[in-house]
Amino acid sequence: MSPKASKPLVPAKTDPAAIRNFCIIAHIDHGKSTLADRMLQLTGVVQPRDMKAQYLDRMDIERERGITIKSQAVRMPWEYAGETFAFHMIDTPGHVDFSYEVSRSLAACEGALLLVDAAQGIEAQTLANLYLAMEHELAIIPVLNKIDLPAAMPEKYAEELAHLIGCEPEDVLRVSGKTGEGVDALLDRIVEEIPAPVGQPDAPARAMIFDSVYDTYRGVVTFVRVVDGQLGHREKIQMMSTGVTHELLEIGVSSPEPEATKGLSVGEVGYLITGVKDVRQSKVGDTVTSANKPAEAIIGGYEDPKPMVFSGLFPIDGSDFPVLREALEKLQLNDAALNFEPETSTALGFGFRVGFLGLLHLEITRERLEQEYNLDLISTAPNVVYQVTAEDGEVLTVTNPSEFPEGKILEIREPVVDATIIVPAEYIGAVMELCQSRRGQLEGMDYLSEERVEIRYKMPLAEIVFDFFDQLKSRTKGYASLNWQAEGEQAADLVKVDILLQGDKVDAFSAITHRDHAYAYGVKMASKLKDLIPRQQFEVPIQAAIGSRIIARENIRAIRKDVLSKCYGGDISRKRKLLEKQKEGKKRMKMVGTVEVPQEAFIAALSSDEGNAKEKTKK
Template identity: 55%
Template sequence: MKHIRNFCIIAHIDHGKSTLADRLLEYTQTIEKKAMQSQVLDDMDLERERGITIKSHAIQMKYNYRGSEYILNLIDTPGHVDFSYEVSRSIAACEGALLIVDATQGIQAQTISNLYMALENNLEIIPVLNKIDLTNAMIEETEDQIIDLLSCKKTDILRTSGKTGEGIISLLDTIVEKIPAPEGDAKAPLQALIFDSVFNAFRGIVAYFKIINGSIKKGDQVKFVATGKEYEANEVGILKLSMIPKKEITCGEVGYIISGIKTSKEVKVGDTITHVKRPCNLAIDGFKEIKPMVFAGVYPIKSENFENLRSSLEKLQLNDASLTFQAESSIALGFGFRCGFLGLLHMEIIQERLYREFNMDVITTIPNVSYKVYDKQGHYKEVHNPAGLPDPILIDYIEEPFIRASIITNIKYIGSIMTLCLSKRGILIKQNYISGDRIEIIYDLPLSEIVIDFYDKLKSISKGYASFDYHMQDYHPSKLVKLDILLNGEPIDALSTLTYIDNAVNFGRRMCEKLKELIPRQQFDIAIQASIGTKIIARETIKAVRKDVTAKCYGGDITRKRKLLEKQKEGKKRMKQVGNVEVPQKAFFAVLKLN
C-alpha cells in the first residue's frame, strides 16, 4: 500500500486538465507514442467535439521513483459547474488532488469551488500553474493569487506546460513525495466504495470501486450493502485505457467488478461492496444525494418508444448518477418523463447522448425549477412542473429556490455584470478584490432566473472574462404566476411556465411573437394567446393560407363570387373544429432564445 498514490485533477473548465493528463500518461509510458492522441481520456465524441470533460475517467499508471515502482491511480474530472457531482465522487476515491490554474486566466470561480470540495475531504493539494509556455502567461501574478488562496509558499507551486511537457517529471516526483499512501487494513473484512458504473451491452453492469479495507479476488461471493443483493465476482481488474483483469485487487487500489448484473437499480453509486461470508460491520458513508436544479419533460417523438426511452434513461443514469427521472404524461405530448438535471448544459448533453448512444429522438419541454407551494393551512408540496400547480384559490404563497453565486471578473466589467444581476432580481451580498484588477462578486439570485440564459449573457457582456459558480442557498417567498400559452383556446401544457409577476406580461408577449414565427401556417386562422388564469395578456394571430376561389369568376353577378366565398368560409370553420396545430420542437426551445 505504501507504493500506491490515488489522486484527481481539479480545475476550472478549459484550464488544461485533459492535456496535462495526456502528458502524465506519456511520461509514465502508460500509452505508446503511436497510440497517443489529444484528450486521450475523453473517450466520448461529444467531449472531443466540445473540448470539455463530461465524465470522470480513472486510469492506472506506473512510475519509477528512486529505484522503487509506484502505482499512480489518476482520475481526470470535469471542470464545468454542471458536472460538479462527478468531481465530488472522484474526490471521495482519492487522497490527493492536483489543483490546476491556467497562467493566462488566473483563478476562476470553479477553481475555488473545487478546492473547497477537496479540502472538505481532507485531500493533500498540489498547486500547479499550467500553460506557462504561452506568451500571454501572467506567471508571477497568478502565483500570487494561488498563494492568497492556499496560504502556501511560492516554492510549493509547480510550473508546467501540458502542451510542451515542461515540468511533468517534477510533477510526478511531487505526487509520490507529497500525496499520502491510502490508509486501510488489508486483513480486515472487505469494504469497497462504488464511485462510478457503466453499462456494457455484452457483460451487464460494470461497477468501479476503491477498496478501503480488505481485498477482493476473482470468484468471491460479494454483497452490495444498500440493495442487499449477492453476486459472484466473475471478473475483477484494474483500469488502464481498457479494463485489465487481475486475480486479486488489494486494499487502497482502484478497480472494477463484473458480476453479470443486468438491472440498473441494483447498482447504486456510493454503495459498499463486502464479502458474503465475512461482511464488514459498517457501510462506508456514500455521497450526499444530489438535488437536481433544473427540471424538464423529455418525451419520445413516437409514443410507442416510451419503454425504449425508459431503458435508455436507466442506462444513462448508471453512467451519470446526477440524472433523475420519473414518468409523467402531457396532453400535448403524451407519455414521457420529468427529468432532473444539474443545469442547462447537463440537460443539453443528456439529450445529445440519448440521440447518439441510444438513437432516441426526443422532445424536451421548457426547463423549470422546483417550487414550494403553500396552501392556506400552512402545508406545502414541491412542484416541478407548472401543470402540477394547485388551483390559485387554494394557494397562500409560493417559495422559489435561491442560489449563492460567485462571479470572478475584471474590474472594467463590474457595472454591466451588476446591471445583469439586478435585472435577474439579484441581491448583492459582498465584493472581494482578489488581486490588482480582478474582483469576486457574491450575489443571491433566484434559480429560475439563471437556468435559461444567464450564463450566455454573462459571457457576452464580459467578453468571456467572467467565471461563474453557484450552490443552493434556500427557498424564499416570491410573487409568481402561472403563464399559459393557448392555441385556438386549447392550453399547451408543455409551454406553460411559472414566472415572476412583474415579468409576466412582457414574457407572454414575446412568447406569442416567437411562436407566430415558428408555427407553420394552416388553412385556418390560429390564435396564439398568453394567459394568467382566465385573463388574456397577449395575443398574436397566424393568418390562414388562403386560396383564391373566385379566380375562375370573371364578370357576371357579384352574388356568384359571394356564394363561393361563403362556401369557403364554412369549410374553414369546419376545418378549424377538427384540425389540430402541430407545434415544432424548436418552439419548445423558443423560450430559451428570448433575449
C-alpha cells in the same frame, strides 16, 4: 474491456505506504486531460504507438466537444529515490454540471492537483473544486499549466494561487501538459506531499464504490477504493446498503486498460465485475464488504446527486416512444444523476419528464440520444422544482407547469443558488446589472488581484437555467466564469402563465414565472406563435392568461376568399349579401373549428435560441 486471456494475474497487495491516490481538479479547458496524457506517457503505462490526445476521454461526445464528462481512474508506476510507487490518478470533469463526478472522485483520494491555466488564472470552477477538496481534507498541490503559451503569465498567477491556498509563489509548480515540461518534477512532488492511504489490513473488508459503468459484454463494472481489509478473486461480496450478495468474477486495476489481479488491499483503487446487469445494484457511494466476514459500519461521505432542472423530451415521431424509453434506460446505466418518468402532453403526445443537473447535462444527454439512437426529439423549456402550498395546507412538488394546482395558493417556494462569478474589474457594472435584473441579491465581492474580482450573488435557480450564462458571456466579452451550488429554497411571488389558442390551453407553452416577468413572457410567446402558426379559415385569438385574467393577446387573421371577384357592377346589395354570407360561415366555423399547430411551430416556439429555431423549422 476484456484483458488478454493469456496474461497472468497481477499479484495482489501493494504496501499502502507505496500508494498515492490523487485527482486532478480544474476549471473547464485548463488542460486536465492533456496533463493526464503526459503522465500516462512518462510512467510508461501507454506505449507511444497507442498514444492519442485526451486518451482517457472515451466517449465520442467527449472527444467531439473536447470536454471530460465521466471521470476515469488509472494506476501508474513511478520510481522515486530507488523505490517504486503506485499512483492512482483520477481525471475529473471541469464543468459545474458534472461536479457530482468530482465529489465522488475526491472521496476516493488523499490529495488533489489544483490545476490553473497560466494564461487565464483562477476561474469560478477552480474555486468551487478547491473548496470541495478542502471539505474532504485533501493535500493540495498547486500547479500552473500551459506555461508554453505566448500569453502565459506564470509569475502573476502563481501569486494569485499562493494567496488563495496560503503558500509561497515559489511552491507553485509550473508545467506544460502539451510539451511535458515540469511533469516529472510534479510526479516527484506527489510522492513527497500526498499522504499514503491509512487503513486496517486485518479488519473486515470495506471498499467504497465511487463509480460504476455498464459494459455491453460483461455487465456492470464497479470502481472501488479499498479502505480496510482486502478483497480477493472469486470471493463472495455484499453491498451494505441493500444486503445483496454477489460472487467476484473478476477483480483488477485499470492501467489504463483493465488488468485482472488476485485481489485489492488497503488504499488500492480498482474495479470489480460480478456479472450483474443493473447498475442500480452497485450504487455509487455504497460500501462493499466480504459476505463471509462482513464489516459493521458503512463508509460515509458521498451524497446522491439531485436533479436541479427538469425538461420534457418527446419524440417527433410518436412511434419512437419505446426506442426513447430504452435509450434513456441505457444512458441511466452510465449516468447516476439522470432520472426520468413518463408524461403525456395533449400537444406533443407521449414522452418523458427528465431530471438533469444543469443545461449542459441536458444538452449532452439530448445529443447522445440523437447521435447514438437516431432519435429526433423536441425538448420543452427547462423548469426547476417548486414546492407549492395549497389553501388546504397540502404541499405539492411541481416539476412541470401542468402539475401546478388550480385555485388559491398560500405559498410557492423556489430553489435558490449561491452563484460565484469571476470577472475582470471593468465588467463589474455589467455583471451586477444582469444579476439584479434576474432577482439576484449581492452577498459579497472580493478582489483576487488588482484586475480580477470575485462577485457572489444569491439567485433563484430558475433565472440561471435558461440563458443566464449566454448573457453573462456576451456582456463580459467572454471573460466571466460562473459557478453555482444549491443553497435551499425561498418563498417567491410566482404565477403560472397559460397560452390559449381559440380559448383552449396549450400545455406545452405554459410556464411558471415571477409575477413581474409574466407580462413580458405572455407578450413574447403570443407574438412568436402569431408568426409561427399558419393562418386558418377563421380568425384565431392567441391569449396569455394568469388564471382567468388575460394579460396579452394577438390575432391570427383568417384566410379570406375574394367572393366579389365575379360581381361586375350591379346592385351593391348583392355584394353585401355575399359578404354577409361569408361572415356567417366564418363565424360558424370559428365555433366548431380547431386550430392545427404544426410540429415545426412547437419546435421553434420551445427553442430558446432564435437562430437554432429557424434552422430546425427548415428541416
